[in-house]
Each structure stands twice: as C-alpha cells, then as structure tokens.
Amino acid sequence: MNPVLKLLIEGGQLSTAQMAVVAGLSEADVNKHLEQLKKDKIFLGWRPVLDLSREAVAGAAVRAVIEVRITPERGGGFNRLSERLSHFDEVESCYLMSGSYDLLIFITGPSLQKVASFVSEKLSTLEGVLSTSTHFMLRSYKEGGFLIDAPEQASGRLKVAP
Amino acid sequence: MKKNIARHVVSLPKSGIRDFFEIVSKMKDVISLGIGEPDFDTPWHIREAAIYALEKGKTHYTSNLGTIELRREICKYVEKNYAVSYKPETDVIITVGVSEAIDLALRALINPGDGVLFHEPCYVSYSPSIALAFGEAIPIVTRAQDGFSLNVEDIAKAWKPNCKVLMMNLPCNPTGGTCDLERLQAIAKFAVEKDLIILSDEIYSELVYDGIHTSIASLPGMKERTLFLHGFSKAFAMTGFRIGYACGHPDLIEAMMKIHQYSMLCAPILAQEAALEALLHGEDGMKVMRDQYHRRRDLVVRRFREAGLSCHLPKAAFYAFPNIVATGVSERDFSFGLLEAEKVAVVPGTAFGQSGTGFVRASFATSYEQLIEACDRIERYTQNLASKRRT
Ligand SMILES: Cc1ncc(COP(=O)(O)O)c(C=O)c1O
Numbered sequence: 231m232n233p234v235l236k237l238l239i240e241g242g243q244l245s246t247a248q249m250a251v252v253a254g255l256s257e258a259d260v261n262k263h264l265e266q267l268k269k270d271k272i273f274l275g276w277r278p279v280l281d282l283s284r285e286a287v288a289g290a291a292v293r294a295v296i297e298v299r300i301t302p303e304r305g306g307g308f309n310r311l312s313e314r315l316s317h318f319d320e321v322e323s324c325y326l327m328s329g330s331y332d333l334l335i336f337i338t339g340p341s342l343q344k345v346a347s348f349v350s351e352k353l354s355t356l357e358g359v360l361s362t363s364t365h366f367m368l369r370s371y372k373e374g375g376f377l378i379d380a381p382e383q384a385s386g387r388l389k390v391a392p
Numbered sequence: 393m394k395k396n397i398a399r400h401v402v403s404l405p406k407s408g409i410r411d412f413f414e415i416v417s418k419m420k421d422v423i424s425l426g427i428g429e430p431d432f433d434t435p436w437h438i439r440e441a442a443i444y445a446l447e448k449g450k451t452h453y454t455s456n457l458g459t460i461e462l463r464r465e466i467c468k469y470v471e472k473n474y475a476v477s478y479k480p481e482t483d484v485i486i487t488v489g490v491s492e493a494i495d496l497a498l499r500a501l502i503n504p505g506d507g508v509l510f511h512e513p514c515y516v517s518y519s520p521s522i523a524l525a526f527g528e529a530i531p532i533v534t535r536a537q538d539g540f541s542l543n544v545e546d547i548a549k550a551w552k553p554n555c556k557v558l559m560m561n562l563p564c565n566p567t568g569g570t571c572d573l574e575r576l577q578a579i580a581k582f583a584v585e586k587d588l589i590i591l592s593d594e595i596y597s598e599l600v601y602d603g604i605h606t607s608i609a610s611l612p613g614m615k616e617r618t619l620f621l622h623g624f625s626k627a628f629a630m631t632g633f634r635i636g637y638a639c640g641h642p643d644l645i646e647a648m649m650k651i652h653q654y655s656m657l658c659a660p661i662l663a664q665e666a667a668l669e670a671l672l673h674g675e676d677g678m679k680v681m682r683d684q685y686h687r688r689r690d691l692v693v694r695r696f697r698e699a700g701l702s703c704h705l706p707k708a709a710f711y712a713f714p715n716i717v718a719t720g721v722s723e724r725d726f727s728f729g730l731l732e733a734e735k736v737a738v739v740p741g742t743a744f745g746q747s748g749t750g751f752v753r754a755s756f757a758t759s760y761e762q763l764i765e766a767c768d769r770i771e772r773y774t775q776n777l778a779s780k781r782r783t
C-alpha cells in the first residue's frame with residue numbers, strides 16, 4: 231500500500247513534514263504520493279475537524295440529517311437524482327441507504343430558516359423526491375473521531391517504568 | 393527497623409530504574425522514552441466490558457485458578473497462535489500479571505541453592521525474583537551482533553550442575569531479541585539433555601515485526617518441561633488490569649496454585665472479565681496497535697543510526713536498544729546528560745544487567761510527534777558530545 235495512505239488511514243493528524251520522517255521519505259516524496267492519491271481519486275482533500283460551539287461568532291451553523299425517499303429511474307436507478315442532489319452546496323454528505331428510506335443527507339446552513347427553506351423549496355420539490363424527514367442536530371458528542379467536551383486526561387503512565 | 397529486615401531482602405540490589413525515575417518524575421516537559429508499557433489506552437470495548445461486569449455485580453472471588461470461561465478462551469487462543477494445546481481445567485492458572493506467574497513458578501520449583509539460568513540484558517525483575525525464591529541467578533550473555541538472540545553455546549557455558557530452570561524472554565525486553573527455529577531447537581535439545589525446566593515469558597509475542605514467533609513449548613517433547621507464560625499487558629494495552637497466565641504441566645500448575653491460593657487467592661474478577669473480552673473481540677484492535685509500533689520502530693532505528701548511534705533492528709516488542717559507546721560516555725552519563733541537556737529520558741542499559749553496559753533502552757511506545765521530537769533532540773545531543781570530544 232502507498233505508505234502515505236497508510237498514515238492517512240491511521241488518523242491523518244501528522245503534517246506532511248512529520249509524515250516524511252515517519253515514512254522515511256523526503257517531504258517532496260510525500261507530496262508526490264499525495265498528488266498520486268489525488269489523481270487516483272482516493273485522497274479527495276483535507277478538512278479540519280472543528281467544534282464551532284466554542285466559537286461565539288462562527289457558531290451560527292445549523293446542521294440537520296434528512297432521510298429522503300426517491301423513485302428510482304429506469305436505466306439510472308438512484309444515481310442521477312442522488313448526484314443532482316449532491317451538487318447543492320448545503321449538502322455536506324449524501325449516502326444511498328438500505329432500509330426504509332433511500333438517501334441520507336447531511337446538510338449545514340446558517341440558520342434554521344435557511345435549512346428549512348432548502349428542504350421545502352429545493353429538495354422536496356425535485357421531481358422524483360417522494361418524501362423527506364428532517365432531523366436537526368442538537369448537540370455533538372463526537373466529531374470525526376474526536377470526543378467533544380471530554381475532560382482532558384493526563385496520561386496515567388509513570389514517566390519511567392520497567 | 394532496618395535491622396529487622398530479612399537478610400535476603402536487604403541484599404537485593406536497588407532497581408537501576410528507581411533513582412532515575414525519582415529524577416525524571418520531578419522534571420517538567422520531559423519526553424520519556426523510558427516507559428515499558430503501551431501508550432495506547434486500553435481499547436474502549438475492553439474497558440466497557442469491565443464496567444458492564446461491575447454493573448452486573450461481578451464483585452466476588454473467582455476460582456483460585458481464575459474463571460473457567462477465561463481459561464477456556466486462553467486455551468483456544470494459545471492453541472491457535474502458539475500451536476500448543478492445554479486443558480482449561482488443569483493446565484492453566486490466571487495470575488496477577490506475568491509478574492506473579494514468574495514469582496509463583498520460581499517459588500514452586502526452586503529449592504534453596506538451585507540454579508536458574510536467564511539471559512541478559514533482561515527484564516529487571518528476573519534476577520531479584522530468583523533471589524527471593526532462594527535460587528542462584530546465573531546470567532547468560534546475549535549480544536548485539538546477532539540481535540540479542542539466545543545461543544545454546546552461551547547457555548552451555550553458563551550451565552552448572554545445580555541448574556534446574558532456564559528462564560527465557562523471547563521477544564525480549566529490553567533488546568527486542570528473538571530466536572529463530574534452529575536456535576530454539578538447539579536450546580530444546582540442551583534442555584532435555586540437562587533436564588532443565590523452561591520458564592518461557594512470551595509477553596511480547598504478538599508484537600513481532602519480522603519473521604514469525606515460535607514458542608519453545610510447541611517443539612516436540614517440550615510441552616512437558618515448559619511453562620508458557622503470557623499476559624494481556626502489552627499486546628492488548630492492559631497493564632493496569634494486571635492479568636497474566638501460566639500454562640503447563642498440571643503438577644506444576646497445581647503447585648503454583650497452592651502458593652497463589654494462600655497469597656493472592658485469585659486475580660481480580662473485573663480484570664478477568666475484561667481479559668475475556670480482549671480475547672473474544674480484541675484481535676483487530678491489537679493488530680492496529682502492532683502496525684503502528686512497527687512504523688515507529690522503523691522511524692526510531694533509522695533516526696538513531698542517522699544520529700551516529702549503532703542500533704540493531706529489534707524484530708519485536710517496543711524497545712530500541714542502541715549502543716552509545718561511540719559517544720565516548722558511559723550509558724549512565726549518556727542518560728543523565730540527555731535528560732539534563734535535552735529533557736529526553738532513556739534508561740541506562742545496565743538497569744537490565746551487566747551485559748547492558750554501553751547501551752540504553754529507548755521505548756517507542758509513544759506518539760509519532762513525540763518520537764520525532766525526541767529523535768531530533770537525541771541527534772543534537774550526540775552531535776554536541778561529538779564536537780566536545782573533538783575539542
Ligand atoms: C519481559 C516482561 N515480563 C513480564 C512483565 C510484567 O508484565 P505484567 O504486567 O503481566 O506483570 C514485563 C513488563 O514490563 C516484561 O517486560
């Protein structure tokens with residue numbers, strides 16, 4: 231496996247300079263590997279994991295999960311409509327699901343009203359969308375692998391041990 | 393009060409780590425490569441199993457040997473991974489860490505004055521445990537040239553007619569030394585010839601990066617004379633749970649159980665429940681940790697070599713054991729100097745026996761970020777030592 235991909239899978243918290251040291255490569259090589267992974271469409275990009283509830287000004291984001299039922303099309307199945315939906319900037323992630331609905335959509339907006347109007351005006355009016363069910367997120371306990379508000383833990387290890 | 397302390401306790405040497413620990417623990421912002429335990433927290437599903445057991449009221453004594461469920465799973469695990477089959481009813485005892493298992497085994501086997509062979513450098517408790525069992529501790533040398541593997545010629549050189557037990561720790565703390573099949577076979581043959589009982593501490597055996605681990609207990613005719621010692625501390629990151637086990641001949645297990653029932657009664661039940669969860673569902677998580685240790689090993693050994701230290705590639709465990717003789721100072725001065733100048737803690741090799749002279753132990757059970765920073769500092773330190781020597 232690509233050595234840089236291995237490190238990304240592990241959690242991707244290292245800078246490219248640190249990855250270089252760990253993998254025994256030059257930083258230029260790490261960047262080359264990243265470029266290759268991008269070309270192969272494996273590595274799509276970086277995203278920070280933020281807890282915006284701590285930032286008073288920026289804290290306005292409202293997030294919701296929407297269950298969407300859609301009609302599959304002859305020839306295209308669910309893909310055409312799903313792809314079309316995914317293009318909206320409000321849509322952060324979009325997944326085809328098994329079970330009682332078809333798509334699970336994660337969306338972010340600046341206010342409750344904005345999210346609501348996106349659902350009622352853009353989403354549910356699209357041809358092929360049968361129904362939507364919107365759930366607003368109230369509080370985050372874990373974000374992208376990071377615990378939110380978990381008390382800081384000092385390492386319990388002794389400083390020297392046999 | 394001092395005059396009342398038993399002679400054999402008074403004469404135990406002080407741990408070579410203890411005074412070092414005193415200094416390090418008073419310092420701030422030290423990067424410690426001196427820690428012989430995983431930096432990973434115990435995987436959550438294992439901790440959760442302990443919480444659940446507590447909620448269910450599992451707060452009582454267990455059988456002296458440990459819960460039968462855990463003994464059964466241990467037997468399955470050992471058969472699958474080490475190719476030796478034991479009976480859960482009679483051949484296994486759960487102990488408070490491998491530490492207790494070693495103590496029980498030595499006390500069960502040794503008559504005063506019996507010889508116990510063990511290879512050095514080795515885990516700090518081996519020689520004192522032998523002394524506490526009134527045995528004679530007889531070290532066998534191992535060398536950096538062959539990766540601190542154990543050679544039968546060296547065992548034969550150290551052997552004396554009073555020798556009854558051979559203690560082995562492969563893979564080895566502090567050297568990461570392992571033994572290939574050929575060497576193991578030669579050792580097995582020697583053990584049969586001299587009628588030695590083998591205590592095989594295989595606590596690092598999951599954390600092997602090159603080659604495969606073979607237990608000496610799996611060699612023909614060796615199961616009867618080998619006590620297989622293992623535990624959960626290292627591979628499953630469960631040091632604080634204090635669970636180990638011994639598998640071997642029912643007579644020896646019975647004898648160890650006698651001591652255990654009067655001194656310990658049983659290992660803590662919550663920790664036994666957690667250990668059971670580790671065996672049932674912990675393998676994938678363990679492999680993730682192992683892969684990360686592997687990458688850290690490659691990083692640390694490469695950086696040590698770049699810093700001018702000669703360092704063999706440890707095939708297993710989470711310790712690098714570089715030779716610092718080229719820096720012109722002793723392992724003690726190196727360690728104390730490094731601590732003072734760069735706030736990085738490593739352990740002087742002599743803490744693990746005389747044949748650790750000229751070496752230090754650097755544990756790579758710490759994060760990449762810390763390792764990278766520590767290696768930068770060590771490189772700076774060795775360069776400073778080198779330029780001092782030139783002037
Ligand atoms: C070689 C060796 N044996 C035994 C032990 C003790 O392990 P436990 O936590 O199971 O008592 C250690 C711990 O460092 C060790 O390195």
